[in-house]
Structure formats: C-alpha cells, structure tokens
Amino acid sequence: MKHIITACLLTLVSAICLAQNYTLMTSEPNRVAEGEKSTESFFVEIANEIFARSGIKLKVKEGHWIRNQKKVSQASPKKALLITPLTRTEEREDSYDWILPISTYKLQFITTDKSIDINNIDALRKLPVCVLRESPAEYKLKKLGFTKIRTKVQEQKCFQSLNNKTGAVMLAYGKIAADKGYKIIGKNPGQLIYGKSFSEQTLYLASTRNAVSDEDQKKIIDAFAAIKADGTYDKIYATY
Numbered sequence: 001m002k003h004i005i006t007a008c009l010l011t012l013v014s015a016i017c018l019a020q021n022y023t024l025m026t027s028e029p030n031r032v033a034e035g036e037k038s039t040e041s042f043f044v045e046i047a048n049e050i051f052a053r054s055g056i057k058l059k060v061k062e063g064h065w066i067r068n069q070k071k072v073s074q075a076s077p078k079k080a081l082l083i084t085p086l087t088r089t090e091e092r093e094d095s096y097d098w099i100l101p102i103s104t105y106k107l108q109f110i111t112t113d114k115s116i117d118i119n120n121i122d123a124l125r126k127l128p129v130c131v132l133r134e135s136p137a138e139y140k141l142k143k144l145g146f147t148k149i150r151t152k153v154q155e156q157k158c159f160q161s162l163n164n165k166t167g168a169v170m171l172a173y174g175k176i177a178a179d180k181g182y183k184i185i186g187k188n189p190g191q192l193i194y195g196k197s198f199s200e201q202t203l204y205l206a207s208t209r210n211a212v213s214d215e216d217q218k219k220i221i222d223a224f225a226a227i228k229a230d231g232t233y234d235k236i237y238a239t240y
Helices: 002-018 039-054 065-074 136-143 155-164 175-184 214-229 232-238
Strands: 022-027 058-063 081-087 097-105 108-111 129-132 149-152 169-172 193-197 201-207
Touching (some): 022 039, 039 081, 039 214, 039 232, 108 175, 129 136, 136 169, 155 175, 214 232
Parallel strands (some): 129 149
Antiparallel strands (some): 108 169, 108 193
8 A cells, every 4th residue: 555655646746847837938018107007918917817727837037028039939848938929920930839829910000290191001111110120010011112111129119209200100019009009108199190001910829849738738728718708818908
C-alpha cells in the first residue's frame, strides 16, 4: 500500500512540475483620460479570465511593444511566451503560432483638416500619413504605395500631430479606437473626419512557435467560448 501511495504522490508531483506556466507579453499602457481604461488593459483582462477558467497559470509582463514582439517571435518554446493584442498579417504569419482570435477592427483614414479629400487614396498618397511603427497600418500604407509614411512608437503622437497641425492624416484602428485616442490627448473626437476604411482584421492571442501544447490551446479556446457564451466578454468590453 505504501508503494502505491508513494507512486501516486510521485505522479502528482511530476504532473505539477510539468504543468506549463505562461508569460503574456503586452505593451505598456498608454496614458488614458480620467475615468477610462487603456485598450491594452482590455486584452490583459480577457486573457486573465481565459487562463483562470482554463486552470493554467499566467504571468503578465508589460514592456516596449516592438521589442516584446521580437522577444516572443525569437524565444525558445520552453520560455512559454504569449503576446496580445497582435494582428495576424502576412508579414507575421510564420513568426508566431496564432492561438486565439479575440477581437476585430478596420483600419481607417482620419484627419482634422476639412480641405483634405479623405476618401481620395491617390490624393492622400501625396501627403504625410502618420501610423504606429511596425504595425498593420504601416504595412497597409506600404502595400498601397504610400512613401510619405511618418511612423511613431506611440500612437498618441499621431493624434497629437493631427491636433497641432504638424501632421495632416493618420491611418487609425477604426472609429471607436480613434475617438478614444483623440480623447486621451484631451481633444474633442467630434473634430475628427473619417475616410475610407479597409477590410476587417483580427487581433489574436499569439505565442512563440510550438510554445503552447495542443491540450492547452484547446483549454484556452474552450474557456474563451465560455466567456463569450455567458456574457462575461461583453461585460468586460462594456467597461472599455
């Protein structure tokens, strides 16, 4: 009997030791308006809820967004690194495993200058356009043949350039995000003029290649389906 108990305890200890602990890499939250929460916090809150329901341990680590992307794409699978929110693009396809689609958006041109034909792509190519550096917005402009691309490490710099007239146009992540971003710098979103939007893109929870087991991915997918089904996702979303 002692041998059986000992064997069971060893099996349990072994299982605990083998259980994977993941680290979620995300960006440092931008400054937010009083009474509001950052967009980054939404994805962290969703991830924490998913992993809590999955019974999988998750640690969150904030840092420089571009550097964190490189850390995750270049890490050893043993480090078990995750990243969110990351858009699944052709340029990034082979650099990560795409674990779970979380949300969608549409890139959209915006300006505060009424003299600009914001829906005329050919006209916009002649103007400087501000975007987040190494982002789907920058990739989109390059594919469209834009050459006067002004990249910023922080998206708020683009909103500030619209306000102080040092920049004429920005390619933003849809109306909701743009309204929030302009409000964060203390300005009235009603001043924004919206132009052409593009096809829908999806923000994912991604990982280093081969870092997440099939078993854990299924747990994550099932937990996300559960928080969508019981209304938890919508409740969290509503607070943002």
